[in-house]
Structure formats: C-alpha cells, structure tokens
Amino acid sequence: MDCATTMRFELVSKGGEQTRAVFARVVNLLLSASRELEHSREAAKSSIHRAASLLQAQMRYDGSTERQDCSQALLAWQMRLVESYIEEHIDQQILVANLSDLVDLSVAHFSRAFRLACGEPPHAYIVRRRVELAAQLMLASREPLSDIALKCGFHDQAHLSKQFRQLTGETPAAWRRLRRRPAGMDFELGGQMIPSASARATA
Secondary structure (H helix, E strand, O other), X not given: OOHHHHHHHHHHHHHHHHHHHHHHHHHHHHHHHHHHOOOOHHHHHHHHHHHHHHHHHHHHOOOHHHHOOOOOOOOHHHHHHHXXXXXXXXXXXXXXXXXXXXXXXXHHHHHHHHHHHHOOOHHHHHHHHHHHHHHHHHHHOOOOHHHHHHHOOOOOHHHHHHHHHHXXXXXXXXXXXXXXXXXXXXXXXXXXXXXXXXXXXXO
C-alpha cells in the first residue's frame, strides 16, 4: 500500500463522513494548486497552505467539534485557523460561510461560538482588522487612500472612510494627518489599535 493510499485509509476510517468531507476539500485545493502553478505561484501557495491547515486541524480533531455545545466558544485551534484565514485573505471578500467551513460548523453555530471567543461578531472582527491594517499602511507609507482601501479588502475609498470613521470617530485623511511622523522618523505601532466591540462597550 503506497503512502497516498495509507493516508486516505487513515483519514476515512478515523473520522467518518466529516473526515471524508475534509479530505475531499484537501484534494480539491491541491488540484487547484496544480492548475494555478502555471499561472500564479502565489495562488498555488495559498491553496497548498489552506490544504495543509485543513489537514493539521483534522489531525487535532478528536470528535469534540461535533459534540461542541452551541453555548461554547471556539476552541483555541479553531480560532487560530480562522484568524490565519482572515489575515491571508484580508484583501478579498470573506464570508462567514467561508470561516464556518474551516471548522465544520453551521454558520449560526460558528457565529455564536466566534462571538463568545472574541466578544464581537465575525463581520465586526473582519472590519476591525481591515481598519487596523489600513491604519498601519497609512502611517507606514504614502500610498493614496484609494490604493490602501483595496489592499485592505474595502470596495473603495468611500467604503474605507465610512468604516474607519465608525470605529475611530475620524476620517482616514484627518487621522493620518494628525498622526504622521516627520520624514525620517521610525514608525512603531504597538498593540491593538482599534478596540473590539466589547472593549468599546465597556470603555
């Protein structure tokens, strides 16, 4: 029995239907990487990385996910997987369904568990991470706001401005102007810039 056959047997025998679904996604991702390799090494690398993440998650899976109580927060390994996916796809559209698929939970169950773990809904977390990245780019570069908006996954500059103002109380241009350091000075950003929804509520 070759290595691939052995791996397939172990995956199917240990996890039943749910593991077969994970295995199918891994296969699809690897096939996509094979096709993408000729055109985009970055796209192929992203597919391979996600396939590896799914396998790593499956290796840690011990049946706790299916029995996970609806009132329970996401487990540590689930949060790491979700956070990694968000950071890698921050410049793209990210659906809650994409995130729930990573940990094999329904969208509703995932949303509750995510909120318990982070203190805010998935969408609010994603928007905050986009705004934080935009703030970093605004201070670390002289790129126009329209380019920064696209790099952070916003539709356009107006979308960035709306979300940025809701979280900080300032427009991106005004925020950038007040905080930009003189030329030649190092820029250092410490800690979490934009407080989470729960932190803002208790402030």
